[in-house]
Amino acid sequence: MKLHFVDRTSSITNSLSVTRNCYPHFLKLWHFHPELELVIILKSTGTRFVGDSIEKFNEGEVVLLGKNLPHMWINDPDYYVGDSNLTAEAIAVHFKKDFLGTTFFETPEMIKISNLITKASLGIVFTDISVELMKKIKSLVALKDFEKVVMLLQVLQELTKSNTSRILSSNGFIKPFNHESSQDLKKIYEYIYKNFNKPISSKKVSEIANMNSSAFSRFFTKIHRKSFTRYLNEIRVGYACKMLIEGEQKIISICYESGFRNVSNFNRQFKIIRGITPNEFAKLYYNKVSKD
Secondary structure, three states: OOOEEOOOOOOOOOOEEEEEEEEOOOOOOOEEOOOEEEEEEEEOOEEEEEOOEEEEEOOOOEEEEOOOOOEEEEEOHHHHOOOOOOOEEEEEEEEOOOOOOOOHHHOHHHHHHHHHHHHHHHOEEEOOOOHHHHHHHHHOOOOOHHHHHHHHHHHHHHHOOOOOEEEOOOOOOOHHHHOOOOHHHHHHHHHHHHHOOOOOOHHHHHHHOOOOHHHHHHHHHHHHOOOHHHHHHHHHHHHHHHHHHHOOOOHHHHHHHOOOOOHHHHHHHHHHHHOOOHHHHHHHHHHHHHHO
16 A cells, blocks of 8 residues: 555645545555545445554544544455445544644634544544534535634533544554655565555565665664564554454464464464454453444
8 A cells, every 4th residue: 555645735624624524435545645634434244454453444433633643444355246236334533633723722712622633643543422512523514614713612621521432543653654765665564555464574574674784773662662573463463453353264264364474373473462462352342232
């Protein structure tokens, strides 16, 4: 997946934009932009990529993304079948942190929203959103400019009170994207995301980063506070979780499709990262779903 920069300056005439998108499926575009993005999924299911988080998404979830945070939504395979009558629908709100002035969110009254925006640098998902809050988000599409700004502030304020929010990406992932000159780092992430389910050596990645192996290892560990091997295994385990949730393949197939070379190492790394085995994860998930 090539990482794309999306320039919205030519399409945004106001301080914030609200669009309601309805397609046969979401676009397969791994991208980032300087605007924050608030998304509510109205229809469809699939896989959500945010930073180094890979998880299944469902209807009704709300996600807040910080500036320059790479992201993408990919629908389930059924949505890409030629004669499919399925649709993917979402509302997306784009705005910059300073859209009301550089110091607006620094005022005491806005401190909670300011903290929320800071946390959004790694992506936040909100589940079990109330019907009232969903209505407020949906109303943004039809409101006039002033009312739209007021309603967005109300929505953000209510999200600060959520008890169902969860950070998506790992600490440190977004830091390299805050440095526009770091083209080598972007190349690293593009390569990892494109090849994570294939054999990847740190030597190959260090060559892409234009470093020797030892320097790359120290640099990567400093940026992410974890080794490259650990980082890669977390990506693979995240993808394995997505396939386990889908429940369409056996664990041995998931092991190889997510990039592991043998089942014993897959089980070991999965338990190190998730605290349980792949089989236990699947049982836990489906027991929860059946109870809900």
